[in-house]
Amino acid sequence: MAALWVLLFCGIVTQTVADYEANWDSLDSRPLPDWYDKAKIGIFLHWGVYSVPSLGNEWFWSSWVGGNSEIVNFIEKNYPPNWTYQDFAEQFTAEFYDPYTWADLFKNSGAKYVVLTSKHHEGYAMWPSKYSYSWNANDVGPHRDLLGDLAKAVRTKDLHFGLYHSLLEWYHPLYEDDKANNWATSNFVDSKVIPEMKELINTYEPEVLWSDGNWESPDTYWKATEFLAWLYNESPVKDVIVSNDRWGSNTQCIHGDIYTCNDRYNPGVLQPHKWENAMTVDKNSWGYRRTAKISDILTIHELIETLTQTISCGGNILINVGPTKEGTIVPIFQERLLQLGTWLGINGDAIYESVPWSVQNDTLTSGVWYTSKDSDVYAIVLNWPEGNVLNLGAATPLFGSSSEVILLGNEDQSLTWEISDDQVAITFPDQATVMSEWAWVIKITSASH
Template identity: 30%
Template sequence: MNNFCKSALVILGLSPIFGSSLMANETNKAALIDYDQRKFGMFIHWGIYSVAGGEYQGKKIRGISEWIQNRMKIPVNNYAKLANDFTGKHYSAEDWAQLAQDAGMKYMVITSKHHDGFAMYNSKVSDYNIVERTAYGKDPMVALANEARKRDIKFGFYYSQDQDWADPNARGNDWDFDASKRQPQVYIDNKALPQIDEILKNYGDLGLIWFDTPGLLSKQQASSLRNRVTQLQPQALINSRIGHGLGDFEQTGDNAIPLQVWPNKKWEVPATINHSWGYKKDDHFWRDPKDLLAKLVDIVSKGGNYLLNIGPTGDGVVPEPSKIILKEIGRWMKINGEAIYGTDACPFYYHNVDWRCTTKKGKLYVHLLRQSDSEFKLSGLKNSVKSARLLGYGKLNYKQQGEQVTITLPQVGLRDHVDVIELSLADNQVKIAANQHHSIQPKLIDLFGWAARFRSPEMTFDWQSNSVSNFIDITKQGFKRESANFESELWWYPYGSIKGYYQVNVTYACQGKGLAGIGEFKTQLEDWSLSGSVSKEFPCNMSGGKQTVSFTRPIKIDQSHEQLVFKFKAFGDSLSSFKLYKVGLTRLNN
């Protein structure tokens, strides 16, 4: 592997990635440092659900395609017939690994067994696998692992340890099996542990074992899985979704990015390139390369890694838009990769979505996400700046007065999806004013739409106006208003960065005589249960101009709150014109 430059924080022994209560030990601390420096990985969801593509017997599901068996309650014997049409005829391990390399991805995780219980490798534990049941009839994982290693891409497996809809003793299938007769230890002993043994023993050195949805497994059962991994592949990292605090690094929710720097632990955001994880025929909601690059920058600047998913078809074809998007990301990474790989988190608090930063020894990289001027001003920097340059362009002029640096840019607006300014500093470590540090608790906080997770695939963000639009009423498409159907909601993830009682207001626009609807802002706990809620009507005006409404009651936000949510409790006639600019929070207590 290339020797990534260690940042100042690591050299000083102050790296944030070992401060958590997770399980990283002396054996895999080196692996965790290596993982931290890689920053960007490829996730692959591939299974017999890829054949269905979100549709079964002429009926389509709303939401993510790999859950089709569960959402439609398809009996195992019927669902298993999808394997007959899984040909894999266009699968190429070399092409997949090369696509990851072209995108600048440094590690890879692929589904060895998803919740449907179907093994995507040659399992001797159960014949419910790709070799025994599909038209393809081969194990694709040996070649993929080898091709990844040729390119210095760390290889790892996803494994669903609790949910298995093909096994009566696992969790999840209550349409074929009687949940009251479930014996999870039988499933752990007879399927989960033996299959973990197989993927650990048969595919060379692994970088990660990526567990998912720990669900009802006891700490003892989760520990047995962890012990097996550490016995057979001690260098393989384990994510926190093993449950019970037994992971080596923290996993955020899907597509869930912390609002601010999340210090004292290593973490990762698993995310989609469109909406679904598995291939879905009608999912054409491809994310713009600009948006994905901005999210990569956002995540890395806050101390995380970005695991970005592709969903190949049952024939092994990676959808063309995925390839185009990833190659465009790779083009940007060739120019700006030094500001991503091997960097540390930004020390600054982010008040908006205009810029982010990363650091290395003696360097501060400023990533411009939005820029409408020919100058960029950075306040609160205590270091003396020795030079400034725009990556991929060259030297920049700048002025430094006290703690403010003003940099002259080559043009008004951005030259690329994200422009990166490198500031060379007189000191090895970045020093900033205390009132600019990411740990501050401002009295006024703006939650911009881009910083949220978009639950609905239809919702879009406009960088020029800094607004989110295309809120829809899914009942008009024939779907029930429930979480599984991914309504038009914005979810922000404070991860402890917001604490106190806050007055809430929303800045928005909509055109018409009536209402966009009854808007609701609520706090949710980790299990998505409601904690607090405020709601109000959102009237429109004929001009469609911006306006702000304030909720009448304050709301409490503390560390127990996993999500802050904006949605509509009821829809109005002018919903289609609604644009959300930001949710404002004003702290009422000190």
């Protein structure tokens, strides 16, 4: 399996000059841009008009139209008769939005890239799009290019900037007409979707295009291969852009630079294709919720556990937080991201630019996951070992007379170890003396590896 992984990623190292044809065989042959696999960790931001009611989740409008009783009652009790979803846009004010403060937070979280929702299924554009007149952040709401301001701020921190974009718009009349025609027409795609995506790419030059809203119609309706051929051959980001697999009802987990497969995708085993775990700090929503309880928020240990499983199995992790309508990121989300940054400041060598090892999690002790880099193997230990002694099974062949074991953050002292009965027992220092919290990483350097 390790050999398979090396072969899989040999195409990542070097970009090649190629003209990609508008078919999946050709598009899928494109090497993954080098930066993405090395980066490992991104921040996802779901922010839009749904951040105003901030009830339920980012599907508020669809749930309201669908007759969700909680939302229907909420509207009846708190808003005047004939209130519409569009009326919320005036309250999407973003008056406290400081993209440079956000960028500082993301940098300090240890993330290497940031992906903003440019447009969700509601159709509201976060930039002054000429294809979304009067339904964009410049024309109604904050009267500001929210997307462009964040792109500038993020890049000052040497972070990669990317964009989420929903193909469908729930109630756009051209989309509804195409649907009624069973996708035999493509007026919505031709006049709205393709020009809009090209506007985004040409104006903001993102390094990620995270497509979504693909499930109702096939890739041929969306003219996905034609657009991606332009993206990879002619666009200003053709050599660096990374796109995902959500380009039609028939493409998910099958075609694309990276596979996202399902929301919160975390298979727990090594995958044969580069993938990403797009997940949420709020367990129940991508957008901000005023009604969230503390029990709905991942603990820092749960976040590190998810990250560890993801990276060990060859994925990247895209960690979502939902900003408020005022343009703030609430303290509990800030705390989680800063805690993660503290942990990565000590243990990041096991994460960044790593590759999966031949075994992903230990065969003897649960809660131990492996990564590797050069001649080193890293064991990420999610639970402090009982009696300060960690017993490992899978890593035993790494140990010999020249092996060295250190605990990241405590590099001044090598750990002692002993082999017996096809397992190795590693003695940890007293927990009160170690630098790291929440999870611990040992680096095993072996001449035999």
